[in-house]
Amino acid sequence: MASLMSEEQFLCCICLDIFTNPVSIPCGHNFCLTCIKSYWDTRERFECPLCKESFRRRPELRINRVFKDITEHFQRSLKVKAQQADEGDYQGIGVLASQCSPALGPEPDAVSCDVCTGTKQSAVKSCLVCQGSYCENHLGPHQREPALQRHRLTDPATFATRGLCRKHERPLELFCRMDQTPVCLRCNDTDHKGHNTIPMERESKKMRTQMKKTEGDLLKMVQDRLRKMDEIKHSVELSKISAEKEIEGSVLVFSKLVCSIERSQAELIGVIDEKQKAAERRAEGLINELEREIIELQRRSTELEQLSHTEDHLHFLQSFPSLSTPPPTKDWSEISVYSDLCVDTVRAAMSQLVDTCRDFEKRLCEAELRRTQQYAMDITLDPVTAASWLVLSSDGKQVSLGYQQNHSLPADPRRFDSCVCVLGKQGFTTGRHYWVVQVGDKTDWDVGVAKESINRKGSVTVRPDQGYWAVCRRKGSHLSACAGPSVPLHLRKKPRKVGVFVDFEEGLVSFYNMEAKAHIYSYRGCGFTETLYPYFNPCLHDDGKNTAPLVICSVEGEAGPIQEVVRSKIPPTALALAGRSRQSSVGSVSEHF
Numbered sequence: 001m002a003s004l005m006s007e008e009q010f011l012c013c014i015c016l017d018i019f020t021n022p023v024s025i026p027c028g029h030n031f032c033l034t035c036i037k038s039y040w041d042t043r044e045r046f047e048c049p050l051c052k053e054s055f056r057r058r059p060e061l062r063i064n065r066v067f068k069d070i071t072e073h074f075q076r077s078l079k080v081k082a083q084q085a086d087e088g089d090y091q092g093i094g095v096l097a098s099q100c101s102p103a104l105g106p107e108p109d110a111v112s113c114d115v116c117t118g119t120k121q122s123a124v125k126s127c128l129v130c131q132g133s134y135c136e137n138h139l140g141p142h143q144r145e146p147a148l149q150r151h152r153l154t155d156p157a158t159f160a161t162r163g164l165c166r167k168h169e170r171p172l173e174l175f176c177r178m179d180q181t182p183v184c185l186r187c188n189d190t191d192h193k194g195h196n197t198i199p200m201e202r203e204s205k206k207m208r209t210q211m212k213k214t215e216g217d218l219l220k221m222v223q224d225r226l227r228k229m230d231e232i233k234h235s236v237e238l239s240k241i242s243a244e245k246e247i248e249g250s251v252l253v254f255s256k257l258v259c260s261i262e263r264s265q266a267e268l269i270g271v272i273d274e275k276q277k278a279a280e281r282r283a284e285g286l287i288n289e290l291e292r293e294i295i296e297l298q299r300r301s302t303e304l305e306q307l308s309h310t311e312d313h314l315h316f317l318q319s320f321p322s323l324s325t326p327p328p329t330k331d332w333s334e335i336s337v338y339s340d341l342c343v344d345t346v347r348a349a350m351s352q353l354v355d356t357c358r359d360f361e362k363r364l365c366e367a368e369l370r371r372t373q374q375y376a377m378d379i380t381l382d383p384v385t386a387a388s389w390l391v392l393s394s395d396g397k398q399v400s401l402g403y404q405q406n407h408s409l410p411a412d413p414r415r416f417d418s419c420v421c422v423l424g425k426q427g428f429t430t431g432r433h434y435w436v437v438q439v440g441d442k443t444d445w446d447v448g449v450a451k452e453s454i455n456r457k458g459s460v461t462v463r464p465d466q467g468y469w470a471v472c473r474r475k476g477s478h479l480s481a482c483a484g485p486s487v488p489l490h491l492r493k494k495p496r497k498v499g500v501f502v503d504f505e506e507g508l509v510s511f512y513n514m515e516a517k518a519h520i521y522s523y524r525g526c527g528f529t530e531t532l533y534p535y536f537n538p539c540l541h542d543d544g545k546n547t548a549p550l551v552i553c554s555v556e557g558e559a560g561p562i563q564e565v566v567r568s569k570i571p572p573t574a575l576a577l578a579g580r581s582r583q584s585s586v587g588s589v590s591e592h593f
């Protein structure tokens with residue numbers, strides 16, 4: 001017995017019988033010649049009963065001779081099998097069709113099938129895309145064809161009354177812009193009287209124009225996120241190279257030391273590896289989030305595209321408002337995965353060693369400074385935050401204490417009123433930033449960063465729990481980290497220029513003596529949660545000893561040249577270990593050891 005699939009291949013979807021004089025229309029579907037003619041004779045548009053593709057002109061129909069011969073051969077084979085089968089074992093294709101198409105017509109008040117040409121059967125589903133209703137037999141293509149499976153089906157009764165006002169049972173011809181809903185003429189004279197109403201076709205045309213812009217915006221958002229994914233993946237690859245360089249440098253440094261230094265070396269490599277894994281985990285999480293946003297945006301775009309093809313103004317107007325707004329997404333403009341690891345990793349390990357490591361630490365600091373300069377930030381002072389005793393230069397790069405108070409300044413909650421402090425204009429909530437401040441021979445000063453919500457009125461306590469991360473000098477003596485309690489910093493040479501480096505995500509604030517090419521102090525694990533601003537305090541005059549200004553310097557060229565280490569003095573084992581990675585980059589640790 002022929003399979004059901006084989007029988008369906010030779011069935012006309014209109015008469016549900018084997019093709020008689022089969023013809024093919026331009027979309028590729030086949031029908032009986034008389035069936036498709038009768039179908040088109042009763043309709044204003046020439047379209048395919050299956051896929052609903054419309055044709056500008058009525059297609060010229062010609063019998064497909066090859067397919068006709070195949071159909072007749074199939075029909076003859078059915079007759080032969082029917083004669084060979086026992087009575088009742090094979091009912092034939094005609095019986096199959098009659099079983100699928102009961103002779104009874106539609107029930108009273110039921111919606112009729114739009115495809116049936118003889119006795120109209122009751123529709124079981126209506127398609128909002130095809131704008132047609134179908135009985136159980138003619139609904140088959142929407143259940144089998146992949147392209148039609150995406151169409152939205154609804155209840156025929158709801159579909160039939162979709163264009164009527166539920167309250168007045170009159171056609172919905174107008175659209176109320178005030179209430180954003182379709183209305184009938186009776187509604188326009190009663191409930192929506194005085195509202196801004198226009199014909200639905202005009203509003204639909206306007207919203208379709210808006211829909212095109214929304215589709216363009218969604219496409220741009222998808223493209224932006226695809227580019228961000230590529231950027232993150234590229235950064236991960238670069239971070240792997242950076243990790244190799246960090247490991248190479250650490251091997252070169254620690255291979256010259258004794259067992260304690262070798263132990264520190266292993267710990268350092270572990271830290272670098274962990275940072276790399278953390279970077280990869282973060283990048284993977286960002287990529288997964290981007291992929292989820294892309295899927296959601298593409299889904300919304302697909303829904304809009306499907307909606308754009310519908311001719312049902314009501315369905316369009318009801319569906320578009322919920323689809324016109326892009327789904328919630330994250331602002332990715334300032335989110336990055338950095339290709340290099342924490343710039344002070346090796347130096348932090350070296351600082352724990354004995355005096356024999358100081359020479360190595362100096363070289364490491366030089367490399368650090370080279371690397372931090374790529375994050376240079378152009379800082380200017382914010383006069384709105386400056387205390388009334390302070391004098392700022394016209395270019396916003398210098399601040400000093402004046403000899404009299406400026407009473408003409410307006411009161412502002414952002415202004416320091418007692419302490420002679422000022423903040424930078426440029427705040428940041430992400431990323432890495434670096435700037436240099438000239439302190440010269442000043443005997444008293446504060447330099448650092450402060451969070452936006454700091455107290456600026458009355459007495460100010462500079463320490464991390466109050467929102468300040470700074471170093472200071474008092475009475476010309478040693479420097480201190482304002483860590484609460486303060487940490488004395490015993491430096492070989494007093495700084496005249498102080499470099500400040502901030503890694504927001506890492507929670508790191510580091511200070512450098514620019515002339516000595518030495519590290520001063522670092523705050524770690526700060527856990528920043530709000531906007532940070534550069535912080536400056538030129539302090540009081542100290543009987544005329546501290547009148548010089550604090551000056552924000554140009555970063556370019558501050559680090560100066562770095563001396564090379566004589567590689568012949570490095571043990572052969574260190575050189576062998578360093579051979580693991582031969583790639584190099586400007587400012588990497590291995591270049592300076």
